[in-house]
Amino acid sequence: MPDAVLALDQGTTGSTALVFSHDGAVIGRAYGEISQTYPEPGWVEQDPREIWETSRRVMQEAVADAGLGRGDLKAIGIANQRETTVVWDRSTGTPVHPAIVWQSRQTAPQCEAMTRAGLEATIRERTGLLIDPYFSGSKIRWILERYPDTVEQARRGALLFGTIDTWLIWQLTGGAAHVTDPTNAARTLLYNIHEREWDPVLLEALDIPRAMLPEVRPSAGLFGETRVEAPVSGVPITGVAGDQQAALYGQGCWDPGMAKNTYGTGAFVVANLGRHRPSSHGGLLTTIACDQHGQPVYALEGSIFVAGALIQWFRDELGLLASAAESEAVATEVASTEGVYIVPAFTGLGAPHWDMHARGAILGLTRGVDRRHLVRAALEAMAYQTADVVEAMATDGAMPIRELRVDGGASANNFLMQFQADLLGITIDRPRLIETTATGAAFLAGLGAQFWSTPDDIAGVRQCDRRFEPRIDDAERATRLSGWRQAVDRVRTR
Secondary structure, three states: OOOEEEEEEEOOOEEEEEEEEOOOOEEEEEEEEOOOEOOOOOOOEEOHHHHHHHHHHHHHHHHHHOOOOOOOEEEEEEEEOOOOEEEEEOOOOOEOOOEEOOOOOOOHHHHHHHHHOOOHHHHHHHHOOOOOOOOHHHHHHHHHHHOOOHHHHHHOOOEEEEOHHHHHHHHHOOOOOOEEOHHHHOOOOOEEOOOOEEOHHHHHHHOOOHHHOOEEOOOEEEEEEOOOOOOOOOOEEEEEEEHHHHHHHHOOOOOOOOEEEEEOOOEEEEEEEEOOOOOOOOOOEEEEEEOOOOOEEEEEEEEEOOOHHHHHHHHHOOOOOOOOOHHHHHHOOOOOOOOOEEEOOEOEEOOOOOEOOOOOEEEOOOOOOOHHHHHHHHHHHHHHHHHHHHHHHHHOOOOOOOEEEEEOHHHHOHHHHHHHHHHHOOEEEEEOOOOHHHHHHHHHHHHHOOOOOOOHHHHOOOOEEEEEOOOOOHHHHHHHHHHHHHHHHHHOOO
16 A cells, blocks of 8 residues: 555534545545534634544544555644634643634624724734634633633643644644644734744733744644554644645645635635735735745735535525535526525625624515525625625735636535636636645645655646636626625625
């Protein structure tokens, strides 16, 4: 059996483990769902122990599925849901509070306090981010305020903070490694993306002890060695990236101007800017991604909070779909939405609007609207939100995006991809393996462990499945986008 690399993609709704051979083929896989809880309206939480146990289990199952034994696995790469925050006891490993998920709005009061304190410009300049509950810094502050006894523990280093990558590495190494990478650190409101270090000014402003923060290491390199049961024991962890940066890397978007969109629970458009230091004025985020060697470069990102989660809502709460895959067939049964627009602001609006108080709406209903029109409108909403972000990127002076590479579960929906090409007026490129987040984690780990010697060794692994070309003219495109923008204006609070 050939040597292999294991990639763990720990996402919002589940953990996926894929085993890659040296030629980039997937030779083993496993998946496990992760539950979420909603203690109060707008709150989203998860059990960190469930995240760990599910991730550990699927890693074991994927290795078994590949038929690998001890010594066959050469490296592990991790991609993770970003911003989701865990604070735990260093000595016992017990979380202080459930993981606060990136989607959660429960830290809005902390964000409002930061805005009143005049921190917006400082945070924007140093981190590339906006003040919003999305990011980890306000979540750490919320936990420390909710449990006052933890403050002194945090100052002594008895409590640790981590995004999900850090939590998983700490578990995998038996508590030996408290580490993260620049792409995850850049999502905390605490990391200076220009100096590449935890920012003392921001730590003081948010009153977050430096002692509880992890060490930041390069995305491709050694993070630690596993101490769990065989055959995953004794394997180096050599690649780590936040899920969206991992997907950008897995899509081969290594050069400035290349961009991808991941259609998952949310949707995330990321454009590689190389060494150029942008300053967004269009509601986008400046963040850190990886060049071909896994070293930090700048990127522009538009974060859409609700994408595939809207289809899940249709399936699980409304009962309008038996499965997410059914949505394509249902949507194509009608020629249009009959003027219906769905703005899925379940937890506020993300980029480029950043309205934490906005809430979702279905607009344009008439008596002739039925299930099919609503399902079509739900799929179209993903494309409209993406179009808003791509337009904002152009406004910010980013290199023109002439092609958008796509991945994530909803990218398998041909209706959605064609509608996306029509709205943007550019080519949509979908790879054969749409699990590019795991692919990116595997590539980074393989480079970090010298499983692949150079980026050239993996450049040919990505293969195109289908390209979608625009089919509508500028006038029709403008009409559709105008209707969407009117709908968004109806739900905005600022």
